Amino acid sequence: MNSKDNNTNKEALFLEAYETHNDAIFRYCLFQTSNREKAIDITQDTFSKVWEYMALGNTIDNMRAFLYKTAKNLIIDGRRKKKTTSLDDLLDDGFDTPFDDRDEHMARLDGEKAIAMLEELGDTYRECLTLKYVEDLSISEIAETLGESENTVSVRIHRGLEKLKQKYNE
Numbered sequence: 001m002n003s004k005d006n007n008t009n010k011e012a013l014f015l016e017a018y019e020t021h022n023d024a025i026f027r028y029c030l031f032q033t034s035n036r037e038k039a040i041d042i043t044q045d046t047f048s049k050v051w052e053y054m055a056l057g058n059t060i061d062n063m064r065a066f067l068y069k070t071a072k073n074l075i076i077d078g079r080r081k082k083k084t085t086s087l088d089d090l091l092d093d094g095f096d097t098p099f100d101d102r103d104e105h106m107a108r109l110d111g112e113k114a115i116a117m118l119e120e121l122g123d124t125y126r127e128c129l130t131l132k133y134v135e136d137l138s139i140s141e142i143a144e145t146l147g148e149s150e151n152t153v154s155v156r157i158h159r160g161l162e163k164l165k166q167k168y169n170e
Contacts, residue, residue: 010054017063018047025071028135032075042078046071065144068137072127072145117167125160132157 025046030039049070053060060066118126131137131145139157143150 013063014047014051014054017050017067021064021067022047024135025067028068028130029071029075031130031134032072033078038078042071042074045074049074062141062144064137065141068131068135068141068145069147117164120167121160121163125156125163128153128156129160129164 022043026039026043029042029046030036033039033042046067050060050063050067118129121129127146128142131142132139137145139150139153142148143153146153
């Protein structure tokens with residue numbers, strides 16, 4: 001296979017991955033950052049990094065897991081950087097919210113309660129549950145994304161669900 005055919009195949013694989021997984025990677029980033037603009041940026045950076053990796057001649061066995069792992073690493077890198085909050089950021093995040101009717105307000109409170117319960121679980125359980133039930137990844141994909149064994153991921157999902165049930169019943 002000549003270099004031109006190889007580049008065409010890489011490009012086709014990348015474009016297929018983008019079409020197939022872009023929305024899911026964005027949702028994952030949004031759920032992890034709670035900031036639409038950051039999620040958009042991280043999603044774009046994820047696909048840029050993956051393209052760079054492929055352009056260097058590297059192969060990817062499981063594109064979906066590789067994308068999630070890349071996004072996860074970019075999210076972690078972003079959290080390590082100094083966090084600053086400006087008034088513009090607060091306004092962009094909805095600080096000055098318009099009036100909501102009662103049903104919308106109650107639904108938001110229920111959602112906030114669910115997210116708060118997930119936050120109390122800690123990173124290891126929350127991440128496994130998010131990847132499993134929000135992003136619909138398989139146990140093996142989660143294991144590959146997190147760099148853990150499938151058994152470890154299964155145990156974390158089971159224990160995380162048990163802890164959520166306890167918190168819900170409290």
